[in-house]
Amino acid sequence: MKIKPITLLCSVSLVFITIIACKKETTTTTTITTTPTTGTSGVPDVYKKIYNASDMYVDGNFLVIKVTSLPDHKSPYYQGTQWASTKYEAYNGTNPQWSQNPNKIAQSNLTFRIPLNPVAATTHAATPGGPIGVAINGVPIFNQYAAGGAPLTGEINSFDQYYGHPQQQGQYHYHAEPYYLTATKGKDALMGFLLDGFPVYGPNHGTTAVSNSDLDAYHGHTTATVDYPNGIYHYHTTSVDPYINGNGFYGTAGTVSQ
Secondary structure (H helix, E strand, O other), rough: OOOOOOOOOOOOOOOOOOOOOOOOOOOOOOOOOOOOOHHHHOHHHHHHHOOOOEEEEEEOOHHHHHHOOOOOOOOOEEEEEEEEHHHHHHOOOOOOOOOOOOOOOOOOOOOEEOOOOEEOOOOOOOOOOOOOOOOOOEEOOOOOOOHOOOOOOOOHHOOOOOOEOOOOOOOOOEOOOOOHHHHHHOOOOEEEEEEOOOOEEEOOOOOOOOOOHOOOOOOOEEOOOOOOOOEEEEEEEEOOOOOOOOOOOOEEEOOOEE
Protein backbone atom coordinates (compact mmCIF):
# COMPACT_ATOMS: atom_id res chain seq x y z
CA MET A 1 0.00 0.00 0.00
CA LYS A 2 1.51 3.32 -1.03
CA ILE A 3 0.46 6.38 0.88
CA LYS A 4 1.91 9.81 0.33
CA PRO A 5 4.00 10.94 3.36
CA ILE A 6 3.75 14.34 5.01
CA THR A 7 5.52 17.03 2.99
CA LEU A 8 8.24 18.58 5.08
CA LEU A 9 8.38 22.37 5.05
CA CYS A 10 12.13 22.43 5.07
CA SER A 11 14.85 20.10 3.81
CA VAL A 12 16.32 17.80 6.35
CA SER A 13 19.55 15.90 6.60
CA LEU A 14 19.23 12.22 7.31
CA VAL A 15 20.54 11.68 10.79
CA PHE A 16 21.06 8.76 13.06
CA ILE A 17 17.73 8.26 14.73
CA THR A 18 17.49 7.60 18.43
CA ILE A 19 13.99 6.70 19.54
CA ILE A 20 12.87 7.01 23.20
CA ALA A 21 10.32 8.25 23.52
CA CYS A 22 -5.92 30.73 15.86
CA LYS A 23 -9.19 30.84 16.39
CA LYS A 24 -10.68 31.05 19.83
CA GLU A 25 -13.63 28.72 20.27
CA THR A 26 -16.60 28.84 22.56
CA THR A 27 -16.44 25.59 24.45
CA THR A 28 -19.45 23.32 24.45
CA THR A 29 -19.42 20.68 27.15
CA THR A 30 -20.98 17.40 26.08
CA THR A 31 -21.97 15.21 29.01
CA ILE A 32 -22.17 11.48 28.53
CA THR A 33 -24.80 10.05 30.81
CA THR A 34 -23.95 6.66 32.21
CA THR A 35 -24.37 4.86 35.48
CA PRO A 36 -20.96 4.59 37.15
CA THR A 37 -20.21 0.90 37.03
CA THR A 38 -17.49 -1.54 36.17
CA GLY A 39 -18.21 -3.70 33.16
CA THR A 40 -18.49 -3.41 29.38
CA SER A 41 -22.25 -2.95 29.58
CA GLY A 42 -21.67 0.58 30.89
CA VAL A 43 -19.36 1.69 28.06
CA PRO A 44 -20.96 4.46 25.93
CA ASP A 45 -21.29 3.58 22.25
CA VAL A 46 -18.70 6.06 20.96
CA TYR A 47 -15.93 4.28 22.85
CA LYS A 48 -16.92 0.95 21.32
CA LYS A 49 -15.23 2.26 18.18
CA ILE A 50 -11.99 1.40 19.99
CA TYR A 51 -11.91 -2.02 18.38
CA ASN A 52 -8.50 -3.37 19.35
CA ALA A 53 -8.57 -3.04 23.15
CA SER A 54 -7.84 -6.11 25.27
CA ASP A 55 -10.35 -4.81 27.87
CA MET A 56 -12.50 -1.75 28.35
CA TYR A 57 -14.87 -0.76 31.15
CA VAL A 58 -16.28 2.16 33.09
CA ASP A 59 -14.81 2.83 36.53
CA GLY A 60 -16.60 5.72 38.21
CA ASN A 61 -16.14 8.83 36.08
CA PHE A 62 -13.41 7.25 33.99
CA LEU A 63 -13.20 4.90 31.06
CA VAL A 64 -10.47 2.28 31.45
CA ILE A 65 -8.91 1.07 28.21
CA LYS A 66 -6.36 -1.73 28.22
CA VAL A 67 -4.27 -2.34 25.12
CA THR A 68 -1.25 -4.35 23.97
CA SER A 69 0.01 -1.51 21.72
CA LEU A 70 0.37 -3.96 18.81
CA PRO A 71 -0.78 -2.45 15.52
CA ASP A 72 -3.39 -4.46 13.63
CA HIS A 73 -1.78 -3.52 10.32
CA LYS A 74 1.43 -4.75 8.75
CA SER A 75 4.77 -3.04 9.25
CA PRO A 76 8.45 -3.51 8.42
CA TYR A 77 9.00 -3.28 12.17
CA TYR A 78 7.38 -6.69 12.64
CA GLN A 79 10.45 -8.23 11.00
CA GLY A 80 12.19 -10.69 13.33
CA THR A 81 9.25 -10.88 15.75
CA GLN A 82 6.87 -13.72 16.64
CA TRP A 83 4.23 -12.04 14.46
CA ALA A 84 6.43 -11.67 11.37
CA SER A 85 4.80 -14.47 9.34
CA THR A 86 1.50 -12.60 9.18
CA LYS A 87 2.35 -8.99 10.01
CA TYR A 88 5.70 -8.24 8.39
CA GLU A 89 5.59 -6.10 5.27
CA ALA A 90 8.58 -4.40 3.71
CA TYR A 91 8.42 -0.62 3.50
CA ASN A 92 6.33 0.34 0.47
CA GLY A 93 5.64 3.98 1.20
CA THR A 94 6.79 6.92 -0.91
CA ASN A 95 9.29 8.69 1.36
CA PRO A 96 12.63 8.57 -0.49
CA GLN A 97 14.44 9.38 2.77
CA TRP A 98 12.88 6.50 4.69
CA SER A 99 15.31 4.73 7.00
CA GLN A 100 14.23 1.92 9.30
CA ASN A 101 15.17 2.45 12.92
CA PRO A 102 16.87 -0.45 14.77
CA ASN A 103 13.86 -1.28 16.96
CA LYS A 104 11.33 -4.10 16.60
CA ILE A 105 7.68 -4.12 17.61
CA ALA A 106 7.06 -5.67 21.02
CA GLN A 107 3.92 -6.09 23.08
CA SER A 108 3.51 -3.24 25.55
CA ASN A 109 0.53 -3.56 27.87
CA LEU A 110 -0.90 -0.17 28.78
CA THR A 111 -3.88 0.92 30.87
CA PHE A 112 -5.45 4.27 30.00
CA ARG A 113 -7.89 6.02 32.37
CA ILE A 114 -9.61 8.88 30.59
CA PRO A 115 -12.45 11.14 31.80
CA LEU A 116 -15.90 10.16 30.55
CA ASN A 117 -17.07 13.77 30.66
CA PRO A 118 -14.05 15.88 29.64
CA VAL A 119 -14.04 19.60 30.35
CA ALA A 120 -11.62 22.40 29.55
CA ALA A 121 -8.81 22.69 32.08
CA THR A 122 -8.21 25.92 33.99
CA THR A 123 -4.49 25.38 33.47
CA HIS A 124 -3.45 23.50 30.36
CA ALA A 125 -0.73 20.98 31.16
CA ALA A 126 2.03 20.17 28.69
CA THR A 127 1.96 16.72 27.16
CA PRO A 128 4.64 14.32 28.44
CA GLY A 129 6.98 12.15 26.45
CA GLY A 130 5.46 8.74 25.79
CA PRO A 131 1.76 7.96 25.39
CA ILE A 132 -0.59 10.96 25.47
CA GLY A 133 -3.58 9.09 24.08
CA VAL A 134 -4.76 5.96 22.32
CA ALA A 135 -5.93 5.32 18.77
CA ILE A 136 -9.03 3.25 18.07
CA ASN A 137 -6.82 0.31 17.06
CA GLY A 138 -5.11 0.30 20.46
CA VAL A 139 -1.89 1.97 19.32
CA PRO A 140 -0.52 4.69 21.62
CA ILE A 141 -0.47 8.29 20.41
CA PHE A 142 2.66 10.35 21.15
CA ASN A 143 3.12 14.11 20.92
CA GLN A 144 4.87 16.13 18.19
CA TYR A 145 8.37 15.73 19.57
CA ALA A 146 11.18 13.22 19.25
CA ALA A 147 13.33 12.20 22.20
CA GLY A 148 14.32 15.08 24.44
CA GLY A 149 11.75 17.43 22.93
CA ALA A 150 13.56 17.61 19.60
CA PRO A 151 11.60 18.29 16.39
CA LEU A 152 10.44 15.27 14.41
CA THR A 153 12.25 16.41 11.27
CA GLY A 154 14.76 13.54 11.42
CA GLU A 155 12.73 10.92 13.23
CA ILE A 156 9.86 11.31 10.79
CA ASN A 157 11.94 9.45 8.20
CA SER A 158 11.66 6.27 10.24
CA PHE A 159 7.85 6.22 10.12
CA ASP A 160 6.59 3.18 8.23
CA GLN A 161 4.03 3.24 5.43
CA TYR A 162 1.21 3.64 7.98
CA TYR A 163 3.10 6.44 9.73
CA GLY A 164 4.09 4.76 12.98
CA HIS A 165 7.25 3.26 14.43
CA PRO A 166 8.50 1.60 17.65
CA GLN A 167 10.64 3.22 20.32
CA GLN A 168 13.62 1.47 21.94
CA GLN A 169 11.48 -0.86 24.06
CA GLY A 170 9.43 -1.83 21.01
CA GLN A 171 6.31 0.18 21.80
CA TYR A 172 4.77 1.07 18.46
CA HIS A 173 3.09 4.49 18.31
CA TYR A 174 1.86 7.32 16.12
CA HIS A 175 3.07 10.93 16.28
CA ALA A 176 0.91 12.02 13.35
CA GLU A 177 -1.99 10.95 11.14
CA PRO A 178 -2.40 7.15 11.38
CA TYR A 179 -2.60 6.41 7.67
CA TYR A 180 -4.02 2.92 8.13
CA LEU A 181 -7.00 4.29 10.04
CA THR A 182 -7.69 7.21 7.71
CA ALA A 183 -7.47 4.79 4.76
CA THR A 184 -9.86 2.24 6.26
CA LYS A 185 -12.19 4.44 8.35
CA GLY A 186 -12.12 7.73 6.45
CA LYS A 187 -10.26 11.01 6.76
CA ASP A 188 -13.07 12.55 8.81
CA ALA A 189 -13.45 9.57 11.14
CA LEU A 190 -12.71 9.20 14.85
CA MET A 191 -9.05 8.30 15.28
CA GLY A 192 -8.87 7.96 19.07
CA PHE A 193 -8.81 9.88 22.34
CA LEU A 194 -6.18 11.84 24.21
CA LEU A 195 -5.67 11.38 27.94
CA ASP A 196 -7.91 14.36 28.69
CA GLY A 197 -10.86 12.46 27.21
CA PHE A 198 -11.32 14.66 24.15
CA PRO A 199 -11.56 12.84 20.81
CA VAL A 200 -9.11 13.00 17.92
CA TYR A 201 -10.40 13.11 14.35
CA GLY A 202 -8.65 12.76 11.02
CA PRO A 203 -7.50 15.61 8.76
CA ASN A 204 -10.97 16.36 7.38
CA HIS A 205 -14.14 17.86 8.82
CA GLY A 206 -16.68 16.16 6.59
CA THR A 207 -15.24 16.60 3.11
CA THR A 208 -13.28 19.74 4.00
CA ALA A 209 -9.58 19.52 4.84
CA VAL A 210 -8.65 21.07 8.19
CA SER A 211 -5.58 23.27 8.44
CA ASN A 212 -3.67 24.53 11.46
CA SER A 213 -5.26 27.95 10.97
CA ASP A 214 -8.66 26.38 11.66
CA LEU A 215 -7.51 25.15 15.06
CA ASP A 216 -6.54 26.70 18.37
CA ALA A 217 -3.24 26.51 20.24
CA TYR A 218 -4.03 22.97 21.42
CA HIS A 219 -4.78 21.85 17.86
CA GLY A 220 -8.53 21.54 18.25
CA HIS A 221 -11.86 23.31 17.99
CA THR A 222 -15.48 22.91 19.05
CA THR A 223 -17.95 21.76 16.41
CA ALA A 224 -20.49 19.00 15.91
CA THR A 225 -19.19 15.65 14.71
CA VAL A 226 -20.91 12.45 13.62
CA ASP A 227 -20.26 10.98 17.06
CA TYR A 228 -21.14 14.17 18.96
CA PRO A 229 -24.00 15.90 17.07
CA ASN A 230 -24.43 18.47 19.86
CA GLY A 231 -20.81 19.53 19.51
CA ILE A 232 -17.65 18.79 21.45
CA TYR A 233 -14.10 20.07 21.57
CA HIS A 234 -11.90 17.75 19.54
CA TYR A 235 -8.44 17.54 18.04
CA HIS A 236 -7.61 17.01 14.36
CA THR A 237 -4.60 15.51 12.67
CA THR A 238 -2.90 17.78 10.15
CA SER A 239 -0.08 17.19 7.69
CA VAL A 240 2.30 19.65 9.35
CA ASP A 241 3.59 20.25 12.86
CA PRO A 242 2.13 19.88 15.47
CA TYR A 243 0.30 17.02 13.68
CA ILE A 244 -2.12 15.93 16.47
CA ASN A 245 -1.75 18.08 19.58
CA GLY A 246 -0.41 21.58 20.09
CA ASN A 247 0.58 23.37 23.28
CA GLY A 248 -0.65 20.79 25.76
CA PHE A 249 -3.91 19.13 26.76
CA TYR A 250 -7.08 21.14 26.31
CA GLY A 251 -8.67 19.27 29.23
CA THR A 252 -7.42 17.66 32.43
CA ALA A 253 -5.50 14.50 31.61
CA GLY A 254 -6.27 11.13 33.08
CA THR A 255 -3.49 8.58 33.49
CA VAL A 256 -1.65 5.87 31.63
CA SER A 257 0.24 3.05 33.31
CA GLN A 258 2.15 0.00 32.21
